[in-house]
Amino acid sequence: MSLKSSMWLQYQIDANWTRPLVFVVYNILRPVGAALLLVAMFYVVTGGYMGGGSLAYLYVGNAFFMLIAQTLFFVGWVVHDDREHYQVLKYLYISPMSYFKYLIGRTAMRFLLSGFALMVLIVLGYLLRIPYRIDWLLLVAVFLVGWAFIVGAGLLLSGINMLTARHGGAVGEALAGIFYLLSGAIFPLSILPQWVRGFSLALPSTYWFSLVRRAVLGAESEEVMAQFTTLQVVLYPMAISMVLLGLSYLSFLGVDHLTRKKGMLDMTTTY
Amino acid sequence: MPGVYSIESRSLTRTFKSKGEVVEALKEVDLSVRQGELFGLLGPNGAGKTTLIKIFTTLLLPTSGYAKVAGHDVAKEVKQIRPIINMVTGGEHSGYGLLTVRENLWMFSQFYGIPGKVAKERIDSLIDRMRITHLADRKIRTLSTGERQRVNIIRAFMTGPKIVFLDEPTLGLDVETSRLIRRYVKEWLEQDGERTVLLTTHYMMEADELCDRIAIINDGEIVALGTPRELKKRIQDETAIGMEISPEIDLGWLDGTKGVMGYSAKEEGGMLSARVVMEDDSAVSDVLSGVTARGGRIISFYKDEPTLEDVFVKLTGRGLE
Numbered sequence: 001m002s003l004k005s006s007m008w009l010q011y012q013i014d015a016n017w018t019r020p021l022v023f024v025v026y027n028i029l030r031p032v033g034a035a036l037l038l039v040a041m042f043y044v045v046t047g048g049y050m051g052g053g054s055l056a057y058l059y060v061g062n063a064f065f066m067l068i069a070q071t072l073f074f075v076g077w078v079v080h081d082d083r084e085h086y087q088v089l090k091y092l093y094i095s096p097m098s099y100f101k102y103l104i105g106r107t108a109m110r111f112l113l114s115g116f117a118l119m120v121l122i123v124l125g126y127l128l129r130i131p132y133r134i135d136w137l138l139l140v141a142v143f144l145v146g147w148a149f150i151v152g153a154g155l156l157l158s159g160i161n162m163l164t165a166r167h168g169g170a171v172g173e174a175l176a177g178i179f180y181l182l183s184g185a186i187f188p189l190s191i192l193p194q195w196v197r198g199f200s201l202a203l204p205s206t207y208w209f210s211l212v213r214r215a216v217l218g219a220e221s222e223e224v225m226a227q228f229t230t231l232q233v234v235l236y237p238m239a240i241s242m243v244l245l246g247l248s249y250l251s252f253l254g255v256d257h258l259t260r261k262k263g264m265l266d267m268t269t270t271y
Numbered sequence: 272m273p274g275v276y277s278i279e280s281r282s283l284t285r286t287f288k289s290k291g292e293v294v295e296a297l298k299e300v301d302l303s304v305r306q307g308e309l310f311g312l313l314g315p316n317g318a319g320k321t322t323l324i325k326i327f328t329t330l331l332l333p334t335s336g337y338a339k340v341a342g343h344d345v346a347k348e349v350k351q352i353r354p355i356i357n358m359v360t361g362g363e364h365s366g367y368g369l370l371t372v373r374e375n376l377w378m379f380s381q382f383y384g385i386p387g388k389v390a391k392e393r394i395d396s397l398i399d400r401m402r403i404t405h406l407a408d409r410k411i412r413t414l415s416t417g418e419r420q421r422v423n424i425i426r427a428f429m430t431g432p433k434i435v436f437l438d439e440p441t442l443g444l445d446v447e448t449s450r451l452i453r454r455y456v457k458e459w460l461e462q463d464g465e466r467t468v469l470l471t472t473h474y475m476m477e478a479d480e481l482c483d484r485i486a487i488i489n490d491g492e493i494v495a496l497g498t499p500r501e502l503k504k505r506i507q508d509e510t511a512i513g514m515e516i517s518p519e520i521d522l523g524w525l526d527g528t529k530g531v532m533g534y535s536a537k538e539e540g541g542m543l544s545a546r547v548v549m550e551d552d553s554a555v556s557d558v559l560s561g562v563t564a565r566g567g568r569i570i571s572f573y574k575d576e577p578t579l580e581d582v583f584v585k586l587t588g589r590g591l592e
Contacts, residue, residue, distance in 0.1 A: 005381035009367070016369045087365035091426070094328050095382040096354040102382075260332045263287065263325065 002097035006105030007112075014113055031066060031117040032124055038062050038186075039128065053221045056130050057213070061185040063121040064212045067146055068205065069176045070114040075107055075154035076172020079161040083267065090266045100155070100252050107154045111147055122216075133218030138230070142208070142215045145237050149204050152244025159248060159255040163262075165269035179205045189224040197224065204240035207233040275342040277434050277467035278304035278327055282336035285322050285491075296322040298491040299336065304484075307464045309457070311482030312471040313579060319491040320471035321360075324438045327469065328358050340434060354383070356434045357427040361442030364419060368412030372403065372422050375411055376429060383430040390429070397425040400455060417448035424452055428459060435459075437470045441477060453481055475579040485579065489587045502582045510552050511581045513573050514559075516543040520567040528561060530554025533584035542570060548584045 015023045042055055083089035093099055125132065157172055164171075181187065182196065183205035189197050200206050201224075210225040211233045220226045225233070259265050285297040297319045304310040312320045325331035326338050329349045337344060343351040366375050373394060380390035398407050401421040406414060411422065420440070427435055437456065441449035460466050472478050478485050479499045487495040487502070495502055509532065522545060525534045531554055536545040547558055562569055575581075 002382050002384075005378050009370075009378055012370055012374065013367065086367050087363050088367065090328075090330055090360075091358070091365065091379070092382065093330060094353055094356065094358060095379070095430075096350070096384065097382045257332075260330065263331045265330045266325075 002101050003105040003108075006102040007109040010106040010109035011113070014110070027113075027117055028120050031063075031121050035059065035062060035121050035124060050128075053217075055128070056217055057188065057221060058186050059121075059125055059128065059130050060213060060216050061209055063118055063125070064142075064146075064209065064216075065180055065185040066117055066121070067111060067114045068150055068179050070117070071107060071111050071150045072154055072157065072172045072176045072179075074110045074172070075103075075157050076161065076170065076175075078103065078106055079158050080166050083162075083265070084166060084269065087266070087268075093265055099256075100249065103155055103158050104151060107151050108147070111150060115143070130217075132216060135215050135218065138211065138215035138234075141234050142212050145211065145234060145241065146208055148241035148245065149208060149237050152241045152248055155248035156244060156251060159251040162255050162259050163264065165267075179203065182206070184209045184222055184225060188222045190222065204237035204244075207237045211237070276303045276339070277306045277308070278302065278310070278338075278340055278469055280323075280326075280333075280336065280338040283323075283326065283333050283338050284335045285319075285326065285331065286334045296491050297326075297333075300488075300491070300493055302486060302493065304467060304469060306467055307460070308483045309460050309468045309470065309481055311478040311485040312469065312488055313473065313475065313478045313485050313583065314471075314488035315473055318488045320473075320488055321438055322491075323488075324358065324436045324469065324471055328356060328436050329353060355432055356436065357430050357432040358436040358438065359420075359423045359427045359440050361420065361437075361439035361444070364416070366411040366419060366422060369410060371408050371410055372398070372414070373407045375422065376425055379426050380429060385430065393429045393431075394425065397429050401425055401451065417444050420444055420448060420452070424455065428455075433465055434467045434469070437468060439472055440470070441472070441474065449477075453477065457481060475583070479579050487579075487583055487586060489583075494586045495582065499579060502579060503577045506548065506577045506581050506585050508551070509577070509581075509585060510549045510555065511546060511575050511577050512549070512555060512558070513544070513546050513571075513575045514562070515539075515570040515572075516545060516562055516567040517541065517570050518567070519543040520562065520565045524561060524565070525558065528554065528557055531558065533587065535580060535584050543567070546575070546578075546581065546584065548581045 018026070038058065039055070042058060043050060079089070082092060092102060153175065157175065160171060179185065182192070182200045183203050184200065189200050189206065192200060206225070207228070210220050210222065210228065211230070213220050213222070214230055214233065280300050280302045283297055283300040284295065287294045287296055300323065312323065314320050322331065326333055326345055327340055329345050329352055332346050337346070339345065340352045341355055345352060370378065376394045377390060380394065385393070398404055401424060403418060403421050406418055411419065414422065424440070441452055444452070456468060460468055470478070470481060482499065484496065484498050485502060486493045495505070519538060520543065522534055522536050525531050525547060530550045532548045532550060534545060534547040536543055549555065549558070559569060559572070
């Protein structure tokens with residue numbers, strides 16, 4: 001029940017600030033604006049050439065990156081918001097529900113709501129003549145693997161945030177930035193320096209973006225990632241995500257003890 | 272729970288490290304609260320009351336000693352403790368401001384696994400009891416401090432706890448809301464002999480009015496424990512006087528005055544309202560002449576019945592405020 005209620009809570013926090021119509025319009029305009037800005041930059045850089053695989057690579061990577069960015073950005077703040085803005089963390093904590101489960105619920109709803117913006121961008125892509133060749137089965141894998149990876153990383157981040165002051169929330173943004181830069185979301189691995197590429201290949205998100213391109217564009221156009229089979233790009237991030245989920249749970253148990261030891265569950269750091 | 276205290280601590284110590292210094296917030300605290308009791312912790316700000324509540328509500332680990340709730344160790348058995356407790360803290364603005372009163376309460380009821388229909392009935396009943404029916408569909412952020420605290424009281428009591436911890440629940444509230452909360456807490460306790468309340472406050476009237484037993488806490492130590500009557504008996508041989516002085520003068524000299532055991536003073540409407548506890552009547556004239564000698568005009572003077580604050584003054588040499 002706590003999972004369902006925390007998902008409901010996240011929906012309310014995301015949507016309850018305005019009327020439903022304004023909420024829908026905002027959630028369409030925001031991602032569309034950001035995507036069009038990127039397309040405009042591409043248009044300028046290429047001197048008006050809108051064809052080829054580069055735009056599709058850039059557009060799809062940017063659209064799916066939103067799932068990572070919005071969810072991780074959010075997870076970076078949820079603990080601090082509960083603890084210091086809403087001042088409810090201690091009340092949530094002394095209830096019989098698992099706060100870990102509660103975080104999973106809120107992260108899951110954030111992921112779902114980000115999916116709404118993603119759908120809008122996919123539709124917009126049709127208008128921009130992005131050559132979609134959607135493999136529905138792989139697309140399901142994209143969401144499953146993506147959810148597991150983002151929630152795993154997010155929960156690990158939440159554990160860290162329970163021990164940090166408000167500025168610690170920026171860690172989520174920083175992490176999302178790393179994924180944007182190094183995972184082949186919009187910059188192909190082949191253009192990254194060799195020493196950076198090794199780091200990129202260790203990130204589960206790199207394989208996930210490759211899976212995204214295979215599921216949405218029909219094939220992997222990026223030469224480094226094309227060397228991996230589709231099965232590999234499914235299994236590798238899935239395995240890492242499972243490890244991340246396990247690690248996040250273990251770290252949560254450790255953090256739980258540490259926060260109770262240090263008295264940080266109702267800490268306020270309003271500076 | 273025959274033979275088991277609802278709330279219990281033995282040699283409970285809690286220290287905090289701050290900028291290289293070790294601060295002892297609780298020192299070897301022994302406390303036993305029986306089932307059915309409304310037990311008060313009376314002490315000034317910084318005495319250790321909130322630290323103690325945090326430990327009992329599983330939010331903070333003891334440094335040494337142990338604390339038990341319903342016979343369960345707060346450090347190791349949180350899963351057994353959390354379903355049967357709840358807490359309210361005063362002087363804060365907690366709650367999801369974007370949700371309405373009803374939504375906030377419903378959500379918390381779900382975190383306690385209360386079936387939807389039961390939760391709705393309890394929420395409606397308590398909203399009515401706390402006289403905020405007209406606010407039920409208002410967002411929390413639009414409520415005043417007093418209204419929010421009524422919602423907090425509902426949040427804590429609707430989950431059907433056996434033991435409730437109230438940490439300064441009426442802090443900064445208007446008279447009407449404070450009275451409503453006190454009355455509700457008392458009634459709630461009387462309805463079921465298995466319920467227990469631990470209340471912290473620095474309002475002596477509140478402690479006197481509500482509590483079956485009171486522990487006076489100062490600098491992390493329990494300095495006295497008993498029923499309000501027992502505690503007040505401790506100063507039956509002493510003399511307590513109250514006076515209003517204008518203009519305000521420093522009463523620090525009272526510390527060295529023979530026969531004076533302690534005093535408390537606060538500013539009220541441009542005057543100084545002071546209470547002085549003395550060993551006997553012989554010190555009264557010295558106190559009064561001392562005030563006038565320092566430029567203070569005594570507006571009113573009265574010999575008073577001993578209060579819990581006088582007990583505190585006698586034990587610690589200072590007031591509760």
